[in-house]
Amino acid sequence: MRVAASDNNNGYGFTFNGNFKLGVGETDVTPDSLVNVCNTTAFYSSPLGFKNPSTGKALSFSTTFVFSILPEKNPYNYQSHGISFLIAPSNNIPGSSTPPAHIIAVELYMFNSVGVDVVNINRSTPAGYFENENGEFKKLTIASGEPIQAWVDYDSVRKKLNVSLAPINTNQPNLPLLSIDIDISSIVSDQMYVGFYSTSQSSNILGWSFQLSGKAQLDLSNLDYFSKGKHTKKKKIIVISTVSAVAVVSVLLIFLVIFLWVKRKAKFSEILEDWEVQYRAHRFSYKDLFKATKGFRENELLGRGGFGQVYGGVLPNSNTQVAVKRISQKSKQGMREFIAEIATIGSLRHPNLVRLLGYCRRKGELFLVYDFMxxxxxxxxxxxxxxxxxxxxxxxxxxxxxxxxxxxxxxxxxxxxxxxxxxxxxxxxxxxxxxxxxxxxxxxxxxxxxxxxxxxxxxxxxxxxxxxxxxxxxxxxxxxxxxxxxxxxxxxxxxxxxxxxxxxxxxxxxxxxxxxxxxxxxxxxxxxxxxxxxxxxxxxxxxxxxxxxxxxxxxxxxxxxxxxxxxxxxxxxxxxxxxxxxxxxxxxxxxxxxxxxxxxxxxxxxxxxxxxxxxxxxxxxxx
Structure with missing residues (x-):
């Protein structure tokens, strides 16, 4: 276990480049700078100052860690939540009298869900991440045995707590998986412990970095898990450095580029049938609506009901504010007549009518675009x-x-x-x-x-x-x-x-x-x-x-x-x-x-x- 600590103008922080086990019934190997109260917990040995002494307000913090959880042999054990990252006034969580009102918990459930539990806020969402390239949501399996990187960031100015996940060697997503508006100043004490708690049979923390008033950084290349087999990889590189191998790799790269280009085009592909040509003036591209609503993200949601969800957004080319209603529609019966009605009603102009600007349809979904109110x-x-x-x-x-x-x-x-x-x-x-x-x-x-x-x-x-x-x-x-x-x-x-x-x-x-x-x-x-x-x-x-x-x-x-x-x-x-x-x-x-x-x-x-x-x-x- 390699431990590095810093205390600079950006705040206090530490980094663990190694791994330690957390698991019910496991025999834990605890680093010198960690304290295990029992075999299900591991906390940093010293409490950290989470508040600004002059204002009494909570400081910003950032942490990132790499974890892996082995699948359970008994499927009923998936009712256990897996791993939780904790901020608590005590390092003796199991069986302690620490009130829940002073604990911040980010929970990684084995049944593929991520949650935040703070005071009266209990929010959860399916495990996964949003790709930075196109905003597409990708699912993750928590108990797969594969390493996954997590980020937990709190901004004391915006008073926002963000949680993100991603596969290993993937950059932190720009769009967080969970984003909660909260001021933790009344929750944290002057001195708080940070660490982990697990109820799964076998959980591993492969590396961990924490930083107050700064951004936590974790060099994955220094982790023990990823250091194995480096010598073997070097030999493989020498073997494939022949002229014939370079030619094969070049051909594969060309096919890969073509495949990615086609895949990206397919992401924004739309249905346009012959009879729709006459209504083209009332049709919006899915790509524009995707950009306008920032990928139909939850933060842009204005409301939902029996007809679907309504999102706010700004059209990229005209900077016009719009409301976009997203309706699931798998049946094609009557679609031609319905689009004709949209084109007709889109011509209505009256100061006491909300304008229906147009429509878009793609992969069984119908989008109606209105003036923003x-x-x-x-x-x-x-x-x-x-x-x-x-x-x-x-x-x-x-x-x-x-x-x-x-x-x-x-x-x-x-x-x-x-x-x-x-x-x-x-x-x-x-x-x-x-x-x-x-x-x-x-x-x-x-x-x-x-x-x-x-x-x-x-x-x-x-x-x-x-x-x-x-x-x-x-x-x-x-x-x-x-x-x-x-x-x-x-x-x-x-x-x-x-x-x-x-x-x-x-x-x-x-x-x-x-x-x-x-x-x-x-x-x-x-x-x-x-x-x-x-x-x-x-x-x-x-x-x-x-x-x-x-x-x-x-x-x-x-x-x-x-x-x-x-x-x-x-x-x-x-x-x-x-x-x-x-x-x-x-x-x-x-x-x-x-x-x-x-x-x-x-x-x-x-x-x-x-x-x-x-x-x-x-x-x-x-x-």
Missing amino acids: PNASLDKFLFCKSEKDTLNWSQRFKIIGDVASGLTYLHEEWVAVVVHRDIKASNVLLDGKLNGKLGDFGLARCYKHHGNGPQTTNIAGTLGYIAPELARYGKPTTGTDVFAFGAFCLEVACGRKPVERRAEPGEVILVDWVLECSKKGEILKAADPKLKNKFEAGEMELVLKLGLLCSHPVAEFRPKMSQVLKYLKGYDSLPEDSDTLWTQEHWVEINDSNMSLSHHLTSQLQDSVASLTITELFTSKGR
């Missing part, structure tokens, strides 16, 4: 726990008008009629000035002439926003959009979703409760309590009654969106008898439709892009 979706403001973060009434009233304006454009003002089919608060996005923009056109359908309905009979949408006739016949119309808009109005005004299973009896269905309050002359009682009665009573009453009118079970009683916009702008007044339009017979109709909705969905779903996502929407995953 910095304030995300409306539901995050409506249903936030903190009252101070919720929207005030004037902001909500304006957003309702924004959505009504966008829907009027879709239904009555564009060259074709577009039925959105999924209007709800989570699909209303907010720009930097909190202007409402209707987004997510993944289910939208358009038809060329006003007065003709779309031909699709797939039920699409979200429970609570689906009109009775859509549940019964499966045919979307502008009237079914108006019904969903009514549910949206009540959602915004009342601060709760259309169906709230945990609500009091009589309040589970939002429209039932608002109608009951209206009949009693107490409609303002339904207003969102987070507003604390700070709203304009006339506007609130207008929105609640308009929501009831638009949510009427009979489509003929619902107004068009252009009329809705007139009500909201004060150009026309609501019908005085709008409440009395609701009768007991209408309630029987809507309840019967809702009871048969689940069965109807099962029989109507087809193998298409839209129908693939509907079943997930009705399991309350949301988007």
Whole structure:
């Protein structure tokens, strides 16, 4: 065992160029500078100063080590976690009274998972690494017996803990396997021990370097494990140094270069069929989207739901911020029609619509590219726990008008009629000035002439926003959009979703409760309590009654969106008898439709892009 220690301007550090065993039931050979409390642990002999004496803040640290774990003969032993790198106030971990709140553990599980356990943070991810060349994720087998190098780095300025793995003789990945935002100043003490703990039968640390306030470095060529057989390799080099061998190697190198080039091209290869040529203007390259989202890395994830994941990014050529929705789609049925819809809807231009910029498809996946909205979706403001973060009434009233304006454009003002089919608060996005923009056109359908309905009979949408006739016949119309808009109005005004299973009896269905309050002359009682009665009573009453009118079970009683916009702008007044339009017979109709909705969905779903996502929407995953 070769040990080197340093104490310089960059901080204190040490390096072990050798190996020591850690294993249950093993007889350990412990270097002089290590202390074994039992045969499962090995700590550096002296505690290290982890805090800046003048500020009391934790210092940055870096460590790297090479380990190997032999496979277990008994597969049930894989429940043991393998090896853990520890930072602890004591070097007597097993059976000690050291509180977990003061231990930082990076765990390398034998069932091929890597985890970080710090106070209330317990994060894990599959073992592997991201290639520096193209960001592709490669899996690693922890208990393979092969040497693997690990890096654990903490940045005290950015307050970020990063963990990386890689095969031996591979550079440290630029993209860490795990990255956690955490300030360890309250976790570490002034003096802390560093070392390892293992519960596997046979674990080896082949080399280890640690550095405070600096970067740990480990020279792999000096490790005992890699020093064996160097003399034999020299002899082999002499044998193959003939002219004929050089020629063979040259040919192999040429083939290798060609192979790597083809492999790299295949990584970004895309499907482009003949019928897609006409939609080329709306198509993005996968390579650009990969670069924009930094390889669809976890840090760029904006949200996930029934339709897939949404990532933020910046297009490399134009520096335009975009949101990229990644949808898994293995079926080809209806893809031509779906791309045609994207091309058509991509031509929509209105200040209250999120632009669908285009698409990309590759290896069974579909990517939709939208304008980026910095304030995300409306539901995050409506249903936030903190009252101070919720929207005030004037902001909500304006957003309702924004959505009504966008829907009027879709239904009555564009060259074709577009039925959105999924209007709800989570699909209303907010720009930097909190202007409402209707987004997510993944289910939208358009038809060329006003007065003709779309031909699709797939039920699409979200429970609570689906009109009775859509549940019964499966045919979307502008009237079914108006019904969903009514549910949206009540959602915004009342601060709760259309169906709230945990609500009091009589309040589970939002429209039932608002109608009951209206009949009693107490409609303002339904207003969102987070507003604390700070709203304009006339506007609130207008929105609640308009929501009831638009949510009427009979489509003929619902107004068009252009009329809705007139009500909201004060150009026309609501019908005085709008409440009395609701009768007991209408309630029987809507309840019967809702009871048969689940069965109807099962029989109507087809193998298409839209129908693939509907079943997930009705399991309350949301988007």
